[in-house]
Amino acid sequence: xxxxxxxxxxxxxxxxxxxxxxxxxxxxxxxxxxxxxxxxxxxxxxxxxxxxxxxxxxxxxxxxxxxxxxxxxxxxxxxxxxxxxxxxxxxxxxxxxxxxxxxxxxxxxxxxxxxxxxxxxxxxxxxxxxxxxxxxxxxxxxxxxxxxxxxxxxxxxxxxxxxxxxxxxxxxxxxxxxxxxxxxxxxxxxxxxxxxxxxxxxxxxxxxxxxxxxxxxxxxxxxxxxxxxxxxxxxxxxxxxxxxxxxxxxxxxxxxxxxxxxxxxxxxxxxxxxxxxxxxxxxxxxxxxxxxxxxxxxxxxxxxxxxxxxxxxxxx
Numbered sequence: 001x002x003x004x005x006x007x008x009x010x011x012x013x014x015x016x017x018x019x020x021x022x023x024x025x026x027x028x029x030x031x032x033x034x035x036x037x038x039x040x041x042x043x044x045x046x047x048x049x050x051x052x053x054x055x056x057x058x059x060x061x062x063x064x065x066x067x068x069x070x071x072x073x074x075x076x077x078x079x080x081x082x083x084x085x086x087x088x089x090x091x092x093x094x095x096x097x098x099x100x101x102x103x104x105x106x107x108x109x110x111x112x113x114x115x116x117x118x119x120x121x122x123x124x125x126x127x128x129x130x131x132x133x134x135x136x137x138x139x140x141x142x143x144x145x146x147x148x149x150x151x152x153x154x155x156x157x158x159x160x161x162x163x164x165x166x167x168x169x170x171x172x173x174x175x176x177x178x179x180x181x182x183x184x185x186x187x188x189x190x191x192x193x194x195x196x197x198x199x200x201x202x203x204x205x206x207x208x209x210x211x212x213x214x215x216x217x218x219x220x221x222x223x224x225x226x227x228x229x230x231x232x233x234x235x236x237x238x239x240x241x242x243x244x245x246x247x248x249x250x251x252x253x254x255x256x257x258x259x260x261x262x263x264x265x266x267x268x269x270x271x272x273x274x275x276x277x278x279x280x281x282x283x284x285x286x287x288x289x290x291x292x293x294x295x296x297x298x299x300x301x302x303x304x305x306x307x308x309x310x311x312x313x314x315x316x
Contacts (some may be wrong), residue, residue, distance in 0.1 A: 007137050009101050013077035017095050018048040020081050021088040023235060025089055026081050026156025026191050028082040029057045031105075031127045034149035037080060037142045045124075047071060049092055057058045059190055060152060061145035075099040080115060083126035083287055084108035094103060105130055107157075110277050110286030125165040128153025147177040148187060148239035159243070161258035166272070183206055198233035199240075203233075206241050206256070212248075214306060217315055220247030220308060222257040222300070223262075223279055242267040253311045257304065263276055266307055274314045 010016070018035050029050065036048040040062075049067045065156035078099035080086075084106055086093050096102055104115035107130055116257040124130045128150045133141060142150070147176050151174065158166050164172070172204060178184055195203070206221045213220060223238070231237075238258055245254030246269040253274055256267040266283055268276035277292040285294025296303045 002117050002119050002135055003134070006105075006119055006134065008231075009077055009103065009117065009136060010079075011045075012074075013044065013046040013101070015071075015073070016047070016077045016079060017075040017099065018046065018079050018081065019083070019089055019092055021052060021083040021098055023092040024050055024053050024082075025239060025293070026057060027126045027128055027153035028059065029053050029063075029266070030149045030151070030153030030156065031081040031131055033060050033062060033066075033258055034128060034131055034135075034146050034153070035063070035079060036134050037146045038138070038142075040137070041143075041146075042142055044248055047075075050236060051092065052092075054239065055196070056190065056194065056252070057152065060149055073128075075288065077101045077103065080104045081131075082106055082108075083112040086112070086114040105134060108277075108287060109289065110183060110292075119229060123165065125163065125167065125170060126154045126157035128157070129170060138188055142177075142180065144181045144228075147180050147182040149183055151177055151184065151187050151245075152191055153201075160188060160192050164315065165302050183297065196237055198231045199237040201231035201236055202233055203241055203244065204229060207244060210245055212251075214312060214315060216250045217252045218255065218308065219242040219248060219251050219253075220255045220257075220304065222259075222304070224300075232252045242269050246271060252315060255307055255311060257300075257307070259300070260295070263295060264303045266296060266302070266303075267296045268292050268294075273312075273316065279310055279314060281305070 020032050032048050033305050035306050039046040047067055049070050051068050053262050078096040102115040107124040107127050108121045121130050196217045205227050210221045233263045242256035254269040257264045270276045275289045277287045280286050280292040280294035283294030283296050
């Protein structure tokens, strides 16, 4: 059984590295720090490597111990969290590939099962919720620090409990965290309500460019390098922009393009029936049924036309 194998390998390992996907969100960072704090609790020599992440999550316990680079030795065990494909580990896949044993814990339906042991549940609303099962199997007490990290992941990937996929177990676990002293309202505010000034400015620009297509069933907006430079934004100031279009009445698909050094990053969201993960597979990406991403290396007009045409095929 995979979970038994994971428990065995964690218990055997002396040094462990924790990795997650590029451009990490709250579930990626929260899950990583929850696992880090948990493994420290049982005396493991553990590193968590996240080259860049939003300062929004600096409040998480032991966030200051996140490394930009790993140590020189090969790790006994590598754990990839909230990552559906080894390619999304970006330049840090080497730590995963060079480890003696590899584990993936994830909730993406597009997970490629790239580890030695894969514990993947696509019906879970967040990777952090899957970790609850793993930590309990390890006999680890979910204290206030670990609970704060797990809650951050759950709040992020459920949009504050409003997305499809939230389960009764989600609320039962959050109730348990309240009893452990985790400040749910404070975490909610820090994760979902506080915006950096650059992120606010980018959101305003993107909103002014928002287009409605196909009788209002599709929204489209974009940001380019010039916008980023104008407001002093970084890689982590784009979270939530794609949701803006999806939240308009009558919209099924929201499209957001962001210019990168290699073309454009695609972010898609849907409301009722379109599987945007399937669309993003066409663009070298993937994700969840209602939230996914990919990339495209074309001119702006070509990229815009191509992604809109592909989305139109999936409308009813």
